[in-house]
Amino acid sequence: MPVDVDLSSLIPDDLPDGRDAVREGVELGRKLERAPSMYLEEKGFGSELEYRLHARENGIPCTCMNLGLATWPETREALGLIYEDALRRGVRPPDRFNLLAERRMGLPKHLRADAPQETGPVLWTEQDWWELTHTVPIQAEAADNCIGGPGSLDNVLDALAVGVTYVGVFSQYTWRWPYWDDEVAQAMSFLKAVGVLAGARDGGVCFDTYLEDGYPGVFHDYASYVGWAMLERFIARELCGAEFSISWGGLTANPITKSAMTLALNDVNERVPCAFLQGDTIGNGPDTEANYAVMSTDVLFMKLVDSHYKLGGAPIAVPVTEMQRIPTWQEVATVQAVSRRLEGYAPLVAPTIDWSHIEGMRDRLVEGGRRFYENAIRALTESGVDMQDPARLLFVLKRLGAEGCESLFGAGEVDSTYPGGRRPIMQTDLVRQTMEERARLVEALAKREADPRLRGRKVVVSSTDVHEFAEFLLVSTLEAVGTDVIDFGINRDPEDIVKVALETNAEAVVVTTHNGVARSFATKLREELDRAGIGDTRVYMGGVLNEDIDGSDIPVDVREDLARIGVSTPADIEQLIDELGRHDRQTATA
Ligand code: B12
Known part of the structure; x- marks a missing residue:
């Protein structure tokens, strides 16, 4: 390898x-x-x-x-x-x-x-x-x-x-x-x-x-x-x-x-x-x-x-x-x-x-797993990484990222028709589901008349936490309809998202969130956008829009609160795309 x-x-x-x-x-x-x-x-x-x-x-x-x-x-x-x-x-x-x-x-x-x-x-x-x-x-x-x-x-x-x-x-x-x-x-x-x-x-x-x-x-x-x-x-x-x-x-x-x-x-x-x-x-x-x-x-x-x-x-x-x-x-x-x-x-x-x-399936998995492991050990050794120092191994693997690790060490045959560039020994369920959902969305959007207002519209997409499948779907479908997507990745703080929106002169920020922080994150994001002088940036949120509020033992739905602070919560990605086309910066301020 x-x-x-x-x-x-x-x-x-x-x-x-x-x-x-x-x-x-x-x-x-x-x-x-x-x-x-x-x-x-x-x-x-x-x-x-x-x-x-x-x-x-x-x-x-x-x-x-x-x-x-x-x-x-x-x-x-x-x-x-x-x-x-x-x-x-x-x-x-x-x-x-x-x-x-x-x-x-x-x-x-x-x-x-x-x-x-x-x-x-x-x-x-x-x-x-x-x-x-x-x-x-x-x-x-x-x-x-x-x-x-x-x-x-x-x-x-x-x-x-x-x-x-x-x-x-x-x-x-x-x-x-x-x-x-x-x-x-x-x-x-x-x-x-x-x-x-x-x-x-x-x-x-x-x-x-x-x-x-x-x-x-x-x-x-x-x-x-x-x-x-x-x-x-x-x-x-x-x-x-x-x-x-x-x-x-x-x-x-x-x-x-x-x-x-x-x-x-x-x-x-x-x-x-x-x-x-x-x-x-x-x-x-x-x-x-x-x-x-x-x-x-x-x-x-x-x-x-x-x-x-x-x-x-x-x-x-x-x-x-x-x-x-x-x-x-x-x-x-x-x-x-x-x-x-x-x-x-x-x-x-x-x-x-x-x-x-x-x-039989187990044996194939073990065999493929061993190949991944051996590929990784060999690559690390050949690069001169000290294999006895756990800190060094942790860092290299972390910085390579999931995609990097899998494409470098993966056991499947190299095949560019698969996302990630390798044919999996056994494809993972959530990736398969997500790729199917992506294909469905792209096909549904292709059937609709293209909205010329979307073309080139600058949009920052990000996730508040570790959940990245929705972020992937948002990025790939928004790209498919012609928007200019700035993919800011996962685990982001509001201040950093605003910085990117400012630097890129984005018209909208799209945030996916799951960890029960929707209201406080949105409030902070709005405050920071105002502070940066770009309060007219449209904000869209989706995912799991809830939060622990006023002594609730489980998080409660906060969509109404989000609407009050001028954050749109489209029901799904197709609706988001409709809304993105409709609103321009001037009409966007809540
Ligand atoms: C996969 C998953 C994980 C994976 C994430 C892997 C990864 N790297 O992405 C792992 C196991 C790491 C994980 C961790 C956690 N998870 Co989790 N996770 C899920 C799970 C099972 C599926 C989410 C998913 O990816 N679905 C596939 C994607 C494509 O669908 P989706 O996210 O629902 O998005 C769709 C729509 O919601 C919409 N959408 C999403 N975002 C947006 C944005 C806009 C603007 C629009 C228009 C639409 C839109 O479009 C998508 C396509 O239809 C859900 C439960 C579930 N079945 O939904 C829990 C869930 C989201 N997780 C949850 C929690 C709490 C966590 C943790 C905090 C748990 C913990 N205590 O450690 C940690 C997060 C820690 C961190 N540091 O951030 C909770 C959230 C609970 C809540 N808020 O009430 C859930 C609901 C599970 C539960 N019932 O408790 N999780």
Whole structure:
């Protein structure tokens, strides 16, 4: 595989040696006092990993849930209610939950209070952390935003002290946090945190990833997921010495592909049970009742694979409102009960499944994954990157980006008819869905009479957060109708968007947002446009237009508020294109 990029040039000059950061963390991890959680005390095990290995051997199925309401007190109350609900229904309560902490938790502690608020809880005090593992006997994973950002070290010390033994999320190290641009400090905090986990490894502590949160979430090929997981494992386990778990699953709707992928990832991680197997988040539609079919099929297959191969995983049943917003506790409790009921069906169905077909797919994925991994290791080595320094590897991979990694290391044959330039070994579901949606939109627009007013109209397109599929669709369809698109990418702050709008003399700004910040982001954006003297720039927003407001435990729709501050919220991309043609700068001011 010829590589014409000098990979070592992607490393910043001032990058310290990552091994020192890891060593510092290991010292901290060894000295750390760790209290047992309520769950581990009840089960009589020293760590969740130990219990999961026991559960695997004894055929005890485990379940997991995602939880993160607007604040910690609301989330804590929800935990108690879900636990009681299970007992009332006569099913085993969930074994574990992922704390879906808010993005501010990714920042160092002293910066959290002043950072923009999104949807999800923040643990502010020692008491909050204590309650995480001592409210009910459901084991917590310190998951989203705990490791990856510049606040990694703070979080990992707090988490381990209260009895959390799985901490994540490796793949999130590629994210950018609001108003934080010091990537070197971020990487060092990350590596110290991983060192802490390595120092506590003998106590059963595990470093978890959730692949879709990082580059695999936008890869075209499932084989690349496997290869990327192997790279993360190499860094976590071989270079940093932490035990490693590979969680994944949310962006795959096809249960057969998912089964094969679960087996492939299990194969490349020497059978360490994955912390959780995420349920399907993309098969759902707006009809929430019909979504029970999606959820049940998905959970049944996850349980079939888990029990047939004794994987010891913990599937997550996804609430049927997934497409709309963060779920309520009742919605989480209901699908947990469905999930427990399905456990009884797995042994009835398992003997009828053609496992050899799934195993064939697994083998192809493992083979492709190994090729991706080997291509990456070879390219890095040949570029003179120090392969023993985790900081250097993290930087090169991050700076190459998802597209760069896949096009350089991917296992598929080079084929320019595929986006990304390679024919995938097995195409990923969300990329396929998005490409189909793009083709549908472009075709629908081609059938309409072209609006000459759109031609050359300058439009900045951007996303407030990590969600990039809608941004891709917006950019490609706006380009298809002739607008002059300035693609400003994802994870942007309002000030930066305004700067670009000013520099490019754009007539409109189009923002896609999903993290429950729609109102505050739009307000700030409008203020900054006014301040820059371009308040007549038209602003359009779409995606998930909600926010936690006035004590709401789940985010509420804010479209009316957006209309009041002069932000248009077209129902879809076609309507956006209609509106963009209609409004010019002079008529645009709200
Ligand atoms: C894929 C996904 C992810 C992936 C993103 C991968 C990537 N690199 O893009 C991953 C796993 C990384 C992820 C992470 C998170 N996610 Co997410 N994610 C989704 C998911 C499953 C699909 C979104 C998607 O890409 N759909 C495909 C695209 C093409 O469709 P779309 O985004 O809906 O856009 C369409 C329309 O909305 C519209 N549109 C979108 N934008 C705009 C803009 C304009 C102007 C117009 C006109 C139209 C328009 O056009 C598109 C085409 O039809 C949704 C749930 C769901 N099923 O919708 C949750 C969801 C959006 N995520 C959610 C959350 C909370 C998060 C996290 C904050 C979770 C956390 N606590 O860590 C993190 C984000 C962290 C961060 N740093 O930003 C929530 C939002 C909840 C809310 N606001 O109430 C959702 C709804 C899930 C849920 N029910 O909780 N997520």
